[in-house]
Amino acid sequence: MSSDKVNPKVNQFMDENKDKFEQELLMQAVNVNDRIEEILRIGNINLIENAHKLVAFVIEAKKDELESFAKEEGIAWAKHSLTLAFKLEWVSAIRRTLWKFTQEYIQVNMKEFKLNDFFALEKKVNSRLDHFLNAFFISYSSYKDQEIKAQKNLVENLSVPIIPITPTTSILPLIGMLDYCRTTVIQEKVLNEIGRLHIQTLILDLSGISEMEHEVIDNLSKVIESTKLMGCQTVITGLRPDVVRKMATLGIRFGGETKTLGTLQRALQSYL
Structure with a gap:
């Protein structure tokens, strides 16, 4: 087992409380909650499923999968003109929910955790979520830049009709x-x-x-x-x-x- 991975028991705890995790996540993301079905319909983006996928990649320290997933998400959100503020709110809700359930796990398994273990866990989880957001924003911006350039070329061609x-x-x-x-x-x-x-x-x-x-x-x-x-x-x-x-x-x-x-x-x- 890689030392970068979060305690596998935490992952198991998340799987066992998957339904509760979803309920808490929807409570945390009040503004996003009302648009989950709409986003699934217009962009085929399953926010709930993707939230579980993001948490799994973070906990299991799957760096390559996490980065690839962030790029795919960036393109999908840019393609369907979903706002960055909306994404940031959703990921912030995932972060808060993840830490709430991690806290519950630590309270139940207090003997297994020392103070240094907690700070190490905090650094791993937050840095991976930040890395996801960074890769997402770069992918989103790159797609939008290409889209703007293509539109500009189209306008230029239409404005100079030889x-x-x-x-x-x-x-x-x-x-x-x-x-x-x-x-x-x-x-x-x-x-x-x-x-x-x-x-x-x-x-x-x-x-x-x-x-x-x-x-x-x-x-x-x-x-x-x-x-x-x-x-x-x-x-x-x-x-x-x-x-x-x-x-x-x-x-x-x-x-x-x-x-x-x-x-x-x-x-x-x-x-x-």
Whole structure:
């Protein structure tokens, strides 16, 4: 038997009092109690069964199983958007219940326990529960970070919809608000797609953009210059009067090789 393990009689005591343990746990976790069935239904997460599993891993010093279980739990809770505060409350209730039953065991078996034994037990149990929480939080956060990154990539792809209309010509219709961050994404996506699709003419339709700040206009002109360096001609369509006036006031001009047409329809007529 490993010295890291808690006294096996404690584990036996927990098994013999499993039903009482559950009752006490539900009393300790008042806010969680009302959502046990809901969590089982929406996430297939059995809180009661998992509580017994966590206690067993802690008492039996199964470090690898404990860490693996924490990672699985972190992913499951993140996937179903269950809050960290909710998990912390549940594990705190498990900790309190575990110590209540450990105290009952010690009181019945006082002769077997010395003061040093108690402090050693306290250190083992609490450190393992803390290790579980730490691994759980890391797993939860990692899953959420990956989810946010995937959503960000999806939004970026949707916000820069490059549409091929011939083997060498594509359209990039921009709608909504243009800011510095979005124009930076546009530049990266445009240059990648020019290389991937061998685009020779890019029709950049700005009819859906009502307003652009000085910094954005300047950044957009850099995007156009970048496409020219890759051998791609940019055709601007749909510039609104307010944007044109601002460009004239600021003295900003697109490169001499950049064509401008009033509407996207005119561009399509020319290049189709």
